[in-house]
Amino acid sequence: MKKTKETLMKYIFLLCAATSILAVVLICFFLFANGIPAISKIGLKEFVGGTTWKPGSDLYGILPMIVGSLYVTAGAILLGVPVGILSAIFMAKFCSLKYYKILKPAINLLAGIPSIVYGFFGLMVIVPFIRNTFGGSGSSMLAASLVLGIMILPTIIGISESAIKAVPDSYYEGALALGATHERSVFLIVVPAAKSGITAAVILGVGRAIGETMAVVMVAGNQAIFPQGVFKGVRTLTANIILEMGYAQDLHREALIATAVVLFIFILLINVCFSLIKRRSDV
DSSP states (O other): HHHHHOOOOOOOHHHHOOOOOOHHHHHHHHHHHHHHHHHHHOHHHHHHHOOOGGGGGGGOOHHHHHHHHHHHHOOOOOOHHHHHHHHHHIIIIIIIHHHHHHHHHHHHHHSSSHHHHHHHHIIIIHHHHHHHHOOSSSSSSSHHHHHHHHHHHHHHHHHHHHHHHHHHHHHHHHHHTTOOOOOHIIIIHHHHTTTTHHHHHHHHHHHHHHHHHHHHHHHBBOSOHHHOTTTTTTOHHHHHHHHHHHTOOOOHHHHHHHHHHHHHHHHHHHHHOOOOHHHHHOO
């Protein structure tokens, strides 16, 4: 009876895994089957390298949105990754139990907040602050980067903390036995030993930053032009899709699906680059 149950559970788990793989394959098939023909009609150079997005004039250049996505994601990484990793180190090795019981639920709560709430916070707090401090409309690349930087914190902190705590205590104790201080033992021994897990946390954080839509739409300004500065409006690839898909038809709709194809390839390339960096650092 026990063996039968184990066999049954084995096939159930196999079915779940196969379903997940099938879902990914179907998504890829839909994107490429509908997006590649649009790229062929528009022209790869005109589509990816074009600087003008005017569907009414049959101009479908997404280079400004590609650059906008890169800038916003880079800003989120610069703001969120250092804060997230240092927070994880503090939580894992420096935080007292008294404060840990408060901070850990708060971080978990951040992970459960819907993205629309982050966008509303950015719209009501961050955008007015930028407008009153630096001038302009406030809806800008900086606002989007700040919101995304906050949004990726729970992912980076949670995974990085788990990776640091997974390092064997013997590493830390050995460093102390050789005369290192608590701080040196943590930053020179424990943290480097957890670099694989921290790298994975950064990859997942970057993935969320790139794929976020609603929060960015609410604070970024959404001008389909080349970014003019951190205090100017910007449109990302995800925002371009969500803003126009509701009324798009024919080639316009196909061009938006092709934008999703570019976004998919974009995320894939970033993951490959991170994997290569991780593999080189592990050697």
